[in-house]
Every structure is written in C-alpha cells, then in structure tokens.
Amino acid sequence: MDDEPRSDVDAAKAAVCEAVSDFYTPAGRQAVGRAAGGFLYPQYLTPLEVLHSVDRQRQLANAGTNAMQAVQKAASWQVRGTSVPVSERIRRLWELTDAIQSGTAARLEAEPPQPVTLATLPDTLARRAGEADADRRFRIIAALTHTLADRQGWAAKFATLAELGSGLAGLEAFNVFDSMIAEILRPAAGLEAVLGRMDTIGEDVLRLLDLSDGTAKPESAPASPPTARALFDLLAVAAMPETRAVLSEHAILLARSNEKFTRKPLSEEITFIVDLRKRMTRDGTLRGGADTLEALSRRLARALSDQTIDMIMVGANSVGERVLRAVQLHGTVFGEEALRYLETYATELMGQPKLETVIVAEGDSLRHRVKLLGKLHLAIAKSEFPAKTKERLATQVERLQSDLMDRTRLLEKLESGTGSTSDRLMKVIDLCREGAFVDGPNADRARKAARDLMKRNDFLESYLAGADQKGERANRLKDLQKLLAEARIV
Known part of the structure; x- marks a missing residue:
C-alpha cells in the first residue's frame, strides 16, 4: 500500500507519462489531480471522471486557462532537476492529452455509456468475449462516470458508488469502485463530506x-453523515487498497499538522503523541518515515519547554518528584530537542543550592520520603541519560538518602522504638521489599537492622503471638521466610 504523502513535484515525477495508458494508473491519476486540482475539486470532479468523459474533458478545456496551467504545472514539476527543457515536456504532454481526448471520443461514440442502476449493474460488469481487461475497466468507469454526472457534491457521488458496489466486495469488478471512491476521498473536502470530522485532530487520526488498517468496526461509525457508515461497511468486507492508501495518507498528513491532538492537559497530550508514534509504526517502520518523525518530535519539543514545564509538573510537590517525572518522561518521549530539554531540566534541579532541604517535601511521611529517593535512584539508573550525567545524579540521590537516614535516625528508631519487635521488623522488611533503599550501603544498612531485630530474644515470641496450633505456627514461619527472601535480607 503506497500511502506516503508526496509533494506536488514528487507526485508529478512519479508519473512521467509517456503513453496514454500511463494517465490511467494510480500515480498518473494522482499527478492529474495535483496539476488540475484547482479546477477539478471545486467542481466535485475526479481525474477518473475527466479521463472517462468527453463532456468533462471539454469542460476542462473550455474553462479559461485551466487546462494550459495544469499542463504547465505538470511539465515544470516533472523536469525539475533535469536537463529536459520545460517547453519540450509541455509539447509532449499536449500530444498525450490530445490523444486521450480523441481516444475517449472515439470509444464513447462507438458505445455511448448508459446510466448504471442496480438492475443494469450485472450487464455493465459482465465480461464480453474477447474484451481486454483495460477495455472492460474503461467501459465500466465510463458508465459509472455517466451515472455520477447529475450527482451534486462528494457525498452524493460516494453514496451512489457505495450503493452500487456494496454487493461486489471480494469480486474483481469491485476494484473499479475502489479506484473511484479513493479519488472522491483524496481531497480533504471529499473526505470530510463522506466521513465527517471528530471532535479533535487526534481522534480523526x-x-x-483504524479504517485504513481494517480494524474499524462498522458499529462505531457516526450517525452523521450517513455516508460514514457506508464507508465503514465497505472497508469491513472489501480489500480496497487504493482507498486504504488514501485514508492512511490523510492520517499521516494530520499527524504532521500543528493543531493539538487532544483538548486534555499537556501531560496527556504528550502521552498521546508518544502512543501515536507506536500506533503509526508497522513492522518497525513509521508511516510517513522521517518527515512524520520530525513532525511528532517537533510537537514534543513545543510541549516540553520553560513555558510549559510547570503544567506538566502539576502535583509534583518536591524537587525529587519533579526530577522523577522528568526522568520517566525521558524514557518515553523522542526527538533530540525534547530529550535534551529533560536532561537539562533534571540536572539543573539537582544542581541547586541546599538541595537536601527541597529534594523531598518535609511535610510528607518519612517512609514516603525514603521511598521517593529510592524510586528516583532506580529510575535514574535505568534511564538513557548520558552516562556521566546518570552516574553523577545517581550518586547524588544515594548520598541524599543516606543523609536523610542519618538525620532522621530512621533505622535506629525502628530498632529501639515502641511496638513489638516483630511489628518493627515488618516495617523494615516492607521497605526493603518495595525497593525503598538504594542498593549498596543504604540497603545494606536496612538489611542489617532487620537481621539485628530478628536476633532479639523476644522476636520469635512476638512474631508467633496468637498462633497456637503447630500448623499455624509453621505456616507463619514459611510466610516470614518468603518475605525475607523477597527483601533480600537472608
């Protein structure tokens, strides 16, 4: 499926037509749409309709300078970067378009197209003896083009095609309907007329x-416009490669736009951007390639700045919580600028004077403060910060936790505090199991305190208090053994 959005020049260069048949290919038709779109789309016309109707060709030719401008545009785009004179390419395109007009007139004069109805559709689609595939395709599209001649607007044209083609899904003849529907959906106005718009750009993407991938459920189609359900139904049962490519192209273009994806808080907008990159990646390749990655990276760079960072840090009541959130974001976002900003933000926070007084909120419980530092150290250690930065910050957090433990005498109070020995031991075990202490000297201190509590004469009695049955006491000891192993105390 070729869903890579192309510039006007790239679309024209992908279809340097040298034969009449080249104009009828998907690439050729896209080039026609780019060059003549200024005339076609306001008239609700598609390249296929122009290529299969004498009336439409005359309409284009007689519309002032539109035909001349279209040829000149296509020629100039196609020779750009080459040594071919634009005048030579213009001459060749006029030769080919003249041949198209004369050929179309001869074909349709020999067999004038008739309107297609559900009753006449089988005869229109029937393969004739000795008829080449290209001739059959031309005849069917010419008949459908004639049928659409009095339909006003994109939605009306699509509705007619959807009604006629709904029973053909899976048949080779449906390829014609796929091509015509794809061209109706290619202009943004056509897509909106048929499918409508969601509340946000992100929902549209x-x-x-979902539609292009075949995962959209027909029942999820909106009630308005009614054509949306018809499109959902067709895509649920038919291959429609051209239509799916156009829908994917629209998704890529919207993903590259500048409007916010959501109307949610900035942190959720960032999450959406990160998740969208994953959603748009197929078999390890991001749809739209480097241009899409650059656009999404640019969005993240705008979202992460000195002007927005306070919105992202809402609810982070201490420097430690802010640094932790920055490190966690660093592990999910992408783009050099966004990553560098978060690295700078974290290092500047950790470099402020008297950090020990603001790294954790003094109003929080001691247990919370110790756990926050342990969690922050682990996040930094696992981060993709530059190696020297990561080492410096991790060492800093470890020292801050050690100082907090010394200043508050956390472990000493647990060893000599009130309450039973077993209760105090369980508090230490729980902290160790939760990874509250930084691995190394801090964790070793906590585990030693736990072992010292276990050596107390009254420990076993207090731990087994209330367990009168032999089996109950054995089970309680097994549970303790499991907890101690999880806390890496024994």
Whole structure:
C-alpha cells in the first residue's frame, strides 16, 4: 500500500507519462489531480471522471486557462532537476492529452455509456468475449462516470458508488469502485463530506488509521453523515487498497499538522503523541518515515519547554518528584530537542543550592520520603541519560538518602522504638521489599537492622503471638521466610 504523502513535484515525477495508458494508473491519476486540482475539486470532479468523459474533458478545456496551467504545472514539476527543457515536456504532454481526448471520443461514440442502476449493474460488469481487461475497466468507469454526472457534491457521488458496489466486495469488478471512491476521498473536502470530522485532530487520526488498517468496526461509525457508515461497511468486507492508501495518507498528513491532538492537559497530550508514534509504526517502520518523525518530535519539543514545564509538573510537590517525572518522561518521549530539554531540566534541579532541604517535601511521611529517593535512584539508573550525567545524579540521590537516614535516625528508631519487635521488623522488611533503599550501603544498612531485630530474644515470641496450633505456627514461619527472601535480607 503506497500511502506516503508526496509533494506536488514528487507526485508529478512519479508519473512521467509517456503513453496514454500511463494517465490511467494510480500515480498518473494522482499527478492529474495535483496539476488540475484547482479546477477539478471545486467542481466535485475526479481525474477518473475527466479521463472517462468527453463532456468533462471539454469542460476542462473550455474553462479559461485551466487546462494550459495544469499542463504547465505538470511539465515544470516533472523536469525539475533535469536537463529536459520545460517547453519540450509541455509539447509532449499536449500530444498525450490530445490523444486521450480523441481516444475517449472515439470509444464513447462507438458505445455511448448508459446510466448504471442496480438492475443494469450485472450487464455493465459482465465480461464480453474477447474484451481486454483495460477495455472492460474503461467501459465500466465510463458508465459509472455517466451515472455520477447529475450527482451534486462528494457525498452524493460516494453514496451512489457505495450503493452500487456494496454487493461486489471480494469480486474483481469491485476494484473499479475502489479506484473511484479513493479519488472522491483524496481531497480533504471529499473526505470530510463522506466521513465527517471528530471532535479533535487526534481522534480523526486514530479513526483514519483504524479504517485504513481494517480494524474499524462498522458499529462505531457516526450517525452523521450517513455516508460514514457506508464507508465503514465497505472497508469491513472489501480489500480496497487504493482507498486504504488514501485514508492512511490523510492520517499521516494530520499527524504532521500543528493543531493539538487532544483538548486534555499537556501531560496527556504528550502521552498521546508518544502512543501515536507506536500506533503509526508497522513492522518497525513509521508511516510517513522521517518527515512524520520530525513532525511528532517537533510537537514534543513545543510541549516540553520553560513555558510549559510547570503544567506538566502539576502535583509534583518536591524537587525529587519533579526530577522523577522528568526522568520517566525521558524514557518515553523522542526527538533530540525534547530529550535534551529533560536532561537539562533534571540536572539543573539537582544542581541547586541546599538541595537536601527541597529534594523531598518535609511535610510528607518519612517512609514516603525514603521511598521517593529510592524510586528516583532506580529510575535514574535505568534511564538513557548520558552516562556521566546518570552516574553523577545517581550518586547524588544515594548520598541524599543516606543523609536523610542519618538525620532522621530512621533505622535506629525502628530498632529501639515502641511496638513489638516483630511489628518493627515488618516495617523494615516492607521497605526493603518495595525497593525503598538504594542498593549498596543504604540497603545494606536496612538489611542489617532487620537481621539485628530478628536476633532479639523476644522476636520469635512476638512474631508467633496468637498462633497456637503447630500448623499455624509453621505456616507463619514459611510466610516470614518468603518475605525475607523477597527483601533480600537472608
């Protein structure tokens, strides 16, 4: 599926037509749409309709300078970067378009197209003896083009095609309907007329991706416009490669736009961008390639700045919580600028004077403060910060936790405090199991305190208090053994 959005020049260069038949290919038709779109789309016309109708060709030719401008545009785009004179390419395109007009007139004069109805559809689609595939395709599209001649607007044209083609899904003849529907959906106005718009750009992107991938459920189609359900139904049962490619192209273009994806808080917008990159990746390749990655990275760079960081840090009441959130974001976002900003932000926070007084909120419980530092150390150690930065910050956090433990005499109070020995031991065990202490000297101190408590004469009695049955006492000891192993105390 070729869903890579192309510039006007790239679209024209992908279809340097040298034969009449080249104009009828998907690439050729896209080039026609780019060059003549200024005339076609306001008239609700598609390249296929122009290529299969004498009336439409005359309409284009007689519309002032539109035909001349279209040829000149296509020629200039196609020779750009080459040594071919634009005048030579213009001459060749005029030769080919003249041949198209004369050929179309001869074909349709020999067999004038008739309107297609559900009753006449089988005869229109029937393969004739000795008829080449290209001739049959031309005849069917010419008949459908004639049928659409009096339909006003994109939605009306699509509705007619959807009604006629709904029973053909899976048949080779449906390829014609796929081509014509794809061209109706290619202009943004055509897509909106048929499918409508969601409340946000992000929802539009996700819906287009679902439709192009074949994962959209017909029952999820909106009630308005009614054509949306018809499109959902067709895509649920038919291959429609051209239509899916167009829908995917629209999704990529919207993903590269500048409007916010959501109307949610900035932190959720960032999460959406990160998740969208994953959603748009197929077999390890991001749809739209480097251009899409650059656009998404640019969004993240805008979202992560001195002007926005306070919105992202709402609820982070201490420097430690802010640094932790920055490190966690660093592990999910992408783009050099966004990553560098978070690295700078974290290092500047950790470099402020009297850090020990603000690294954790003094109003929080001691247990929370110790755990926050342990969690922050682990996040830094696992981060993709530059190696020297990571080592420096991790060492800093370890020292801050050690100082906090010394200043508050956390372990000493647990060893000599009130309450039973077993209760105090369980508090230490729980902290160790939760990874509250930084691995190394801090964790070793905590585990030693736990072992010292276990050596107390009254420990076993207090731990087994209330367990009168032999089996109950054995089970309680097994549970303790498991907890001690999880806390790496024994």
